[in-house]
Amino acid sequence: MSRNRIKRTSRFVLCAFVLSLSAVRATPEVTLDDLRKLEIICFVPSHLPEGFRLQRVDITFDELHEEFDDIKHQLPLYSIVYSNDPQRGATFSIESAREGIGDRNIMPDEENAEETEIKTPLGPMYLIYRPKGKEGRKIEILTNWVEDENMKAEKAKDPQGHPILGRFHGFSAAGITLAEFQKIVDSLHPVNSNPETAPAAAGKTSALKIHPKVFNMIDCWISDSESPVVTEINLDAVEKNGNQFNTDDVKPDGEWTRSPTPESKEGFMRYRVLESKGNHYKVEYQENGGGTLTTASIIEFEIEKRNIRRDGKPVTIRVLRVSSYNQK
Known part of the structure; x- marks a missing residue:
């Protein structure tokens, strides 16, 4: 697939929570329970490859700038890392950004990289991975940024406004196959929801039958x-x-x-x-x-x-x- 088929986002990076996969370590101070306390949508997988365990959860808060003086609201960002070995193992990670995101579909070894698009419950995801080929474990897999439903709603309400609850989510992996990556992203759901009853995550019609x-x-x-x-x-x-x-x-x-x-x-x-x-x-x-x-x-x-x-x-x-x- 040619690079011009990959969706690009060119706004200046104001706030992204970037996590280094080379520094995977446990952080006992922050847990998934802390993510459940946040108002924003935080995605977690219900499926992981055998041997994978939660290694790290981080929460930061975006600083308010002069143009955000009217915002009286905390602006949290989150990231998560799962791995089968904290030192040299395979990893799956999630990072988030609030505004002004850059391009995630960039790899230093472009000549050995390949791109594709996959369908997921969160919508289409554009991937870049290396080495080339659909089979075998990949050194690195990166998705484009994915908008959550809060982000879509806020942009629809005010395209020029600054998002409060809306977030972009980026997914990365190393040392796993494309098939394993597909299974993980297919299982993503908000941390506060049951994966079997999470219409916001799965794009399904709500089972709740109440007149608006x-x-x-x-x-x-x-x-x-x-x-x-x-x-x-x-x-x-x-x-x-x-x-x-x-x-x-x-x-x-x-x-x-x-x-x-x-x-x-x-x-x-x-x-x-x-x-x-x-x-x-x-x-x-x-x-x-x-x-x-x-x-x-x-x-x-x-x-x-x-x-x-x-x-x-x-x-x-x-x-x-x-x-x-x-x-x-």
Whole structure:
């Protein structure tokens, strides 16, 4: 494959977390549990070649520059290294960048390198590797930068804006085959999610069946300031009240579940699942009234059963109970 088929990104490097594969060592101070505490998406594999173990996790925070004075938010970056031998073994590593990324598809020994494109649940990945040939273990494998869903959403909202939660992710390996590399990247998922139920990572439609209007009830009006407005909703009533919650216009849209707004067919209400574990969910909800403004919020909730009295009789209902709300 010729080099002009490889996607390039030419913006100036402001912040990338670059990890040296020659210095693989354990860092007990930082673990995967620390990544789970971050708001950003951090990818981890659920499959690794035999003998591979976690060797190192690092977290840094990007410094704010003058042009970011309006940002009152931590800007974390992360990196991870797995290896079957901390000193001389094969490795698989992940690094992240927030803005102004350069080209990862560069190798010093270009004459002995080869390029290809592979399909993954995160989208197409463009690889460069050496030595040439599809078979055998590779001295080095590098992917292009991959945008996560937060980055895509922030760029869609403001192409000239500075990303807050969005990140680019780069994947590298040494001493493994292309087939092994494919299996690893196929298993990547956000660290906070179950790999079997991670639609944001796998590009699958969410299994959560809730009308987007439910999240509209949680958000306040644009002209108001206090959210969440509603913190508990009877999902049994939502399912039965077809006039108020018309499901005919609710459609899957990639990883989003979407419906038009009552005010305008040009507008939309939509949500996507960021995390799910048991009865706990974390979603991003977006709303657009038909103009240029799209509002967004991150909502966490549990789906539970509770007992109430209706018309004097005890009944059990299924409710959505909000546990966390953050406006983006």
